[in-house]
Each structure stands twice: as structure tokens, then as C-alpha cells.
Amino acid sequence: MQQPLSTKKNGQINIVLKKNQHEYSTLKEPPAELQQKIDVMNEHIPLKQIETEMDKLIGLQDIKEVLREMYAWLYVNEKRREVGLKESSQALHMMFRGNPGTGKTTVAKLLGKLLKDMNILTKGHLIEAERADLVGEYIGHTAQKTRQLIKKSLGGILFIDEAYSLARGGEKDFGKEAIDTLVAHMEEQREHFILILAGYPKEMEHFLSLNPGLKSRFPIVIDFPDYKVDELMEIATLMFEEREYDVSTEASMKLKQHLAQKASYKKDFSNGRYVRNIVEKAIRSQAIRLLEHKEFTKKDLMTIRSHDLSFQE
Template sequence: MPTSSPGATIRTLLVAPQQRGAYATIGDALAAATDDSVIAVAPGTYAEAIFVTGKRLKLVSADPAGGAVTLDAAAIPYPAVSARNASLTIEGFTLRSADAPAVTARGAQLALHDCALTAGFGPGVDLAGGSIEMRRCTVTGAQYGVVVEDAPGTIDDCQISEVAEDGIIVRIGADPVITGTVVRGCGRRGVYVYQFGRPTIEGCEVTQTGDAGIAVAHQSAPTIRRSRIHDTRGAGITVARGCGGAIEECQIENTGVPAVDIAEGATTTLVSARPDAAPLTIGDGAPAAGGDAAAVEALLADLDSMVGLAGVKDEVRALIDEIQVNEWRRSAGLSVGATGHHLVFAGAPGTGKTTVARIYGKLLAALGVLPMGAFKEVSRRDLVGQYLGHTAEKTSAAFEEARGGVLFIDEAYTLSRTMGSGGDFGQESIDTLVKLMEDHRHEIAVIAAGYTAEMDEFIAANPGLASRFTKTIVFENYSPEDLVRIVRRMCAADDYALADDVEPVLLRHFAAVERDAGFGNARDARKLFESMRKAQAQRLRVLGRRPTLDELRLLHRADLEAVVGTAGS
């Protein structure tokens, strides 16, 4: 970590693309900056991603009135800001990304003041090691709001809203102080503390979450003080076995039942908000029976709207019908046979397995079978460690994150194979999964996915897998006609259209493609569409004039033939 030198001169570098003598991009200024430099950026939008390694820097607006500076990496497959072993302060910026975190930091002292962050996939802020200081920031539209791992710091007067999964994650011993912060509109938990997390959460508001307002797991011990948790689908606060900490003078209203769920074996202390407050209900947090018929029908309509997959749709509908009837029988006091919700999805890549798994999880939540429709996708690298005992820890952590929803294991058969030389711990992960699936069989749906033949190998790796995965749904390759429809939908989603003579060529191309192990189905369709877009861009760029709106939208046969050639056309 860089440290300041006594008496060091602070240098200011100006970024202003239209001004002579100034730097044209933020990246250019970063390359020239020395420790303790201030990079002043003229208001405007900068389509770039920046990387800071081993330096002490500060980024501010060059406008004394705080003119807006936007760092937009939405068209770049990188975080808007990446910091490693650095000390970086950013004030007053809007930071945007698409398929990456807005900000990622490793071993860095990161300070964000008055910043607005958005991310399409991944966290708004993803910090591991070092420290974090966030003040008066907003995070919206990300997969996760803020992730703090193995680090102290401060999150003060921030707003985190409309994130797909958890609002704030504190893990692996992290102990930030979170004050005056509002977490609203999360698909899963508002705040999730696990793996020995020890944050202080004081004077915060958590509301409108798809699961618990605040969830505590894996030996964590937070202090939650004078905070308001309300209007959550799950319990206000849940604390798992083995956790500690304190819940002091909190206001918990209109949450799932129980309001506070402290598991047997936890040592958390609980202090009411005031002597005359209504008592907090404490219980085992079991999901209530029942269902949301409108939500079920809407989700089944989403399933039906997918291209092809007629057999898969029939299988899922049959499962949902059985679950619904069982719930009706249970509520009527009739006996119900033991059923599991774990599935094997067998088939080639790109056949919609992940999308169907997400819908299935939401269906189980809408039916009241699982407490939420959360979705956790993992692969071998997320479950298997590098030394004895590490795998069980990683597998258990992933399982815990998915509890209440779906754990989707992509290419699950790789767990049953020895990878490389030396010891391999894939079998340890399978054995751990088998036990966890038994211990929590009514709290999760595990879906193992992969090639059909290889999944037979996976099921044979542990005798307990066959009894837990009793149902296999086979995803067939898409037909050429299906793939043409998929390309057409991709075009419509991105404001493109196919010329009339393109679809026959597309159909002949997909009919001629060999359906071998390397065939990617919808993934290949996506690659082809992206390549057609690039070919169109190259064609339009040399027109010598600004293209019309129709020209910008229309993909020609020439664009397709530039990618696949003219054979068979």
C-alpha cells in the first residue's frame, strides 16, 4: 500500500478533451500522475474504464460548482474503476458499468464521496482487503449494492436501491460501520452478513426486500442498533446458529413472520426499541403455506414465451401442477407424500437451462414452497478449494447464500472429475452438498446442469445423489427455425431488424451447422448476431455520410454473408 511522503508536492492534472494542453482522457492523466496527484476532470461523459495500481490519487470535478462528470464503461467489459494496492479518492462522479462492477478494489484504500454508481451485472462496489469509505453515495440497478470483504471502513448517508439480489454484503471478517444508510428494493436481502462478519449497523433503514431485511450467518456477530426494518417479504432480521452480536432498540414493522428469527444455538442479544413496544415475534422462520396464483400464471406465461423447449415446458408445468395440488392437500389437512425440488437439467450449452432454472425458482416462491425466488449460480471454481477443508467451507457458503431459493450448479459433472495433478477436492464438494441437501431439504432447490452423458457420471459419484436428484429434464438442441427466431428476438431487443432476404440465409446456415459437442445453440446465435452488428458498422462507416435511421436499424444479407460466407445462399 503506498504511503504519503512528508512535504510531497501535490500536482493537479486537468482532463478536458476540448482544451489544448489538457489531457484528453482520464486514462492519459492516470498514466502521467505521480503519488498524491489530483486529477481534475472537466464536466462531461467519458467512455472509458480506469485502472489504478500502487498509487495515491484523487479524482474530482474541474468545475468549482461540481459540474457532472460521468465515467461510462457500459460498452466495455470492465469495471468503470479498478483499484489495486492503491489509495484512491473519487468525489462527485457518476460511475457506470454493464457486465462488471462499477468499482472493484483489491487491497486498496477506497474513498467515494457524493458518487452515483450503476452496474448491470455484479456489485456497485466490490472491495476485498484494504478499507472503504463511502459518504453520500447512491447505488442503483446492480446485481449487488456494496460488497465488503475482509476490510474495515465506513458507509455513511448512502442510498442503495433497486438491486437484483443483496443490498450490502459484509463477509470474511469485515467490520465496517454502516450509518444513516437506506437500503430499499432488493431482490433478496437488504444486508447479508456472513463468514465472521462483524459490522456495526446503526441508524439505517431497510425496506422492500425479497427476503429478510438483515440476515446473519456463518459465525458472524454484527451490532444492529436503532435501525428501522420494515415491509420485507421475509423476516425483519434472521440470525443463524453459531452467530452472536446484538440487536438493540430497532423498529421492525410489517415484515414476514417471525419479525426476528434467532436460531437455536445463536448467542445474539435482543433489546426492544422501547419499554412499551409490541413484543418482537421470534420463531423458526419456516415459510408459510399458500401461494400467489397471479404470480404463478405470469411466470408460466414467461416460460411459454421462450423459444422452443416444448418438452421442457411440459415437464416444468407438470412439476408445478403437482406442487400446487400438494399445497392444496396440505392446507386441507390431507396427507402429502415426500417430494423434493432438486432437478438435473441435461443438455448442451445455450439451450435455456439457466433461464428456466430462474423461472422455476420464482415459481416455487410464488407457490409458497420456498421463502423467495432467489437464484445463485455457481460452477466448480466457486465450490472447490485448494486445500483440505477449504472445499467444505466454500460449498457451504454457496449453499447458504442460495437457501430459500435455487442453487444452480453449471457443468456439475466437473465436480466428479479429477482436474490436473495432485489432490482433487471435487468429491468433497459433492459429499458436502449431499449432506446439506438432506439437512435443508425443504429450504432450497438444487439444480445440477450439464451435458446429458456427463450428468450420469455426476449422479454416480455419490449414492446419495440419485435419491436427491430424482428428476431429470432434458434440453434438446434448438432447431434451425428456433435459432432464427432467437436471432430475430435479439434484433428486436437491441433496435435492429433483419432485411427480408436475411432469414432464408440464416435458416440454411443453422441447418448446416454440425450439432457436435462444441455447438452452443443460443450462444452461437448471440455470437452470430454480434458479428452481424460489427459487419454492419464497418459497412456504414465507409458510406461517407451519416446513415439514416432505417440504415442504422437494418441488418443486410451482406452483413450476414460477411460472417458466414455465401455458401448455400
């Protein structure tokens, strides 16, 4: 069956079915099942938008499925509420486990947008924080700083990276005060903000073991896998293309060889940010090289060559 095209004018939906290259027929009143299909498509626009954004990201297939499940649960929960059924009460506080540069912050931002579009969050903004933003210098200071951060996060997401560092100082460290304040507000403000704790997988597991009651407060745990070398190459290629640069064959081979070597001796190397830094440095190096030219072709201005690439250890 051919796909319908729909237009809406003065509250009336017209369905256009393409018969062949030159002939069309129009139904002023669509069949009930076709109307239902159109309504469903329009109703799930937030899901389609987040899937479109996620499709632009390299890898992360399991995470894309988790976001789809989350959307489906929230959608069905709302439908149950509308017909008087019990709603499934579940906090949306989350834990992101993964190495640096694996897309945790990017996904958190997209999640905020999705939940705003679904009217779960009023703003959907992301507040990023780390230990220094929460832990104070004297008794009472930490609770004050933590409450201020939570206040800024209301209507959105509070994203705490390297969250395990809050417990690194032991019982007398002020980091424990930050944890206690966060736990209290997670319950009191559960409908007004979402807390995401992020960090290395092993360290996050140890962090949770220090506070038995903490693990149960994060029903959603998302693991961010390391990028493979081919995926890092895809990320680099995409970054160059977005900036309208072409990479020569020699430069591409040099970059892939470097990433493979880096991954072979550096444990848990998967850093998308590292790739971004390489891309930006190559663009600056190309600019320096082109200073020696008096005239430029379009190809000159677009091409990244092998000696434009340099790497930091």
C-alpha cells in the same frame, strides 16, 4: 357463452357481460359458478405468469409441461395440508441435462421466480456456480467454500453447471469433498434452498453412476433438447426484433445456411448463446458500415445486411 369482464370496487365484484357492440348489463352479485371461476383464475396467477414467460422462449414444449406439473403438485399439496391430509413429501432438487445454450440457466431463473411467487422459496434468486467456486486447494477448504455458496443460496436456487467436473479427479480429488458437503446440506436444508445440477447428458449420467446414493436425491430430471436450425433462426429473429432491427432476405438466407452447415459437422450443435453472439456482432458490424454515411434513414438504421454477418468457427 361470452366471456365476462370483472371489476372490483369497495370489496364488491361486478361482472359485465357484453351483449352487443353498444349494450352491456351489470350483475352486482355474480352467480356462484362464475365467482368460483374468477377465484380460480386469480389464484393461479403465478402459473399464468410463468406460462407467459415460457411462451416467449423458442421450443422447450416438454419443459413447459414439467413446470405446469410441478406447479399443480405444489398447489394440490398445499390444499391437502389445509384440510389435514398427509402432504406428499418430495425434495425439489433437480438435474438439468442438455448441451450448452439450450436454455438451462434461463429456465432455472424462471423457476426461482415461480417458487417465490408460490411462497416455496423466500427469495427465489439464482446463484450460479462451477467447479472452481466449490473446490478448494487444501483439505477442509472445499467444504468451507461449498458451505458459503449454500448459505448465499438460502431462499433461492444454487445452480451448478458442468457438475460432473466435481468427480473428474478421482477419489483423492477435492471435488468429492464438495459432493459430500452438497449431499449433506441437501437433506439438512431441503426446505430452504434448491440445488440444480446441470451439464451434458452423457457426462451427467456417468457422474451419477459414481455415487449410487446421489441419483435418488434428484427426483426431478429435465432434459433440454437441442435446438433445430429453424428454432435457432426463430431465436435470432426474435433477438433482432427485440432490438428493433430488420434482417434482409439475403442476410437471413446467409445465416440459415451457416447454421445448417454448422449443425451438419459439429456434434450436438444447438447453441442459443452462439446465435446471440452472431446477432450482437452483426449489430456492431452494421454500426461500422454506417460510419461512412453522413445521413441516415430509419431503414438504414434498422436493416442488417448480408455483409454485416460474420461467423466464428
